[in-house]
Amino acid sequence: MPLTANWSYPTAIRFGAGRIAEIADACSAANIKKPLLITDRGLADMEITTRTLDLLEAAGLGRALFADVDPNPNEKNAAAGVQAFKDGGHDGVVAFGGGSGLDLGKLVAFLAGQTRSLWDFEDIGDWWTRADADAIAPIVAVPTTAGTGSEVGRASVITNSETEEKKIIFHPKFLPTVVICDPELTVGMPKFITAGTGLDAFAHCVEAFCSPHYHPMSQGMALEGMRLVKDYLPRAYADGTDLEARAQMMSAAAMGATAFQKGLGAIHALSHPIGAMYHTHHGTTNAVCMPAVLQFNKPAIAQIIGQASRYLNIEGGFDGFCAFVEDFNASLGIPRTLTEMGIENIDVDRVVAKALSDPSTTGNPVEMTAENTRRLLEACC
Numbered sequence: 001m002p003l004t005a006n007w008s009y010p011t012a013i014r015f016g017a018g019r020i021a022e023i024a025d026a027c028s029a030a031n032i033k034k035p036l037l038i039t040d041r042g043l044a045d046m047e048i049t050t051r052t053l054d055l056l057e058a059a060g061l062g063r064a065l066f067a068d069v070d071p072n073p074n075e076k077n078a079a080a081g082v083q084a085f086k087d088g089g090h091d092g093v094v095a096f097g098g099g100s101g102l103d104l105g106k107l108v109a110f111l112a113g114q115t116r117s118l119w120d121f122e123d124i125g126d127w128w129t130r131a132d133a134d135a136i137a138p139i140v141a142v143p144t145t146a147g148t149g150s151e152v153g154r155a156s157v158i159t160n161s162e163t164e165e166k167k168i169i170f171h172p173k174f175l176p177t178v179v180i181c182d183p184e185l186t187v188g189m190p191k192f193i194t195a196g197t198g199l200d201a202f203a204h205c206v207e208a209f210c211s212p213h214y215h216p217m218s219q220g221m222a223l224e225g226m227r228l229v230k231d232y233l234p235r236a237y238a239d240g241t242d243l244e245a246r247a248q249m250m251s252a253a254a255m256g257a258t259a260f261q262k263g264l265g266a267i268h269a270l271s272h273p274i275g276a277m278y279h280t281h282h283g284t285t286n287a288v289c290m291p292a293v294l295q296f297n298k299p300a301i302a303q304i305i306g307q308a309s310r311y312l313n314i315e316g317g318f319d320g321f322c323a324f325v326e327d328f329n330a331s332l333g334i335p336r337t338l339t340e341m342g343i344e345n346i347d348v349d350r351v352v353a354k355a356l357s358d359p360s361t362t363g364n365p366v367e368m369t370a371e372n373t374r375r376l377l378e379a380c381c
């Protein structure tokens with residue numbers, strides 16, 4: 001069965017190998033006539049990026065690229081992107097890349113027409129209502145990794161480079177109007193990015209599944225997303241050109257991000273400050289933290305993880321699932337600890353304080369306190 005389809009939730013998704021050819025049509029569908037393609041520096045000169053720019057140019061939509069985007073994008077990248085958007089007279093964004101390009105692209109489309117400053121829109125209470133919704137430019141999103149799922153998300157994660165905190169900027173109109181999920185764009189991903197991003201999708205599914213809020217739709221999506229990662233990430237890792245595995249991972253990424261409307265938890269609460277302070281890879285950091293977080297949450301999740309294990313054909317209930325996660329990480333070249341990942345002398349007090357104020361904390365099934373979060377972080381080191 002060819003893995004190609006058009007989906008309409010959570011937004012319009014054109015899924016299938018080779019569908020980047022429809023980029024100009026996707027812009028038209030989103031009512032974009034003069035797009036700014038936003039991606040990160042690492043992707044700027046890659047063939048998948050220049051080919052996409054070629055397609056836009058050939059269709060008469062111009063050729064404009066902004067790639068001054070750090071791996072953990074910050075407010076300076078956002079300001080420069082908004083300037084490029086205004087200077088070029090653009091009317092929409094093609095957000096292209098992994099989490100960095102997608103999040104910064106979405107943020108530029110959001111900010112370009114606003115009069116308030118970026119941090120006024122942080123995802124606290126109803127601050128998103130401060131935005132002028134009519135001034136938000138349309139977005140076409142094109143993921144080139146399979147992990148973040150930001151292509152179907154209604155938020156951007158942005159690092160405040162002064163406070164070294166990852167902040168979430170939320171607005172319903174961050175959700176791209178059209179998404180092109182073309183697994184061929186991911187075949188060139190290096191192994192460690194394939195592993196790290198794939199395990200980010202897995203963390204989204206696991207945390208959403210375990211989060212205590214009532215959301216059965218997300219529950220189902222998270223469970224099937226876990227299965228896709230379990231079955232297909234090893235194949236994508238072993239052979240980057242395995243298009244079926246790449247496609248299934250791209251689905252798992254979108255499913256994880258859709259599912260985590262239900263909630264995230266301690267994995268992301270820890271990895272956000274660690275990533276902001278030590279510039280580690282987001283998905284890899286999540287993977288390193290997952291075994292300790294599972295143990296931390298055991299009293300609240302042993303039963304439902306047991307249910308998930310039956311679906312995933314993992315024997316031994318909760319303990320079997322934990323053993324699977326450790327073996328899975330090892331098979332994908334993931335370090336066992338934050339120290340092994342290269343973080344020496346971690347600033348425990350600061351990471352714990354920032355973790356407790358991270359919005360993901362509220363979705364964790366066991367209440368996080370200064371004391372137990374300290375023990376949890378130490379278990380990850």
Ligand SMILES: [Zn+2]
Binds near residue numbers: 148204268282286
């Ligand atoms: Zn994540």
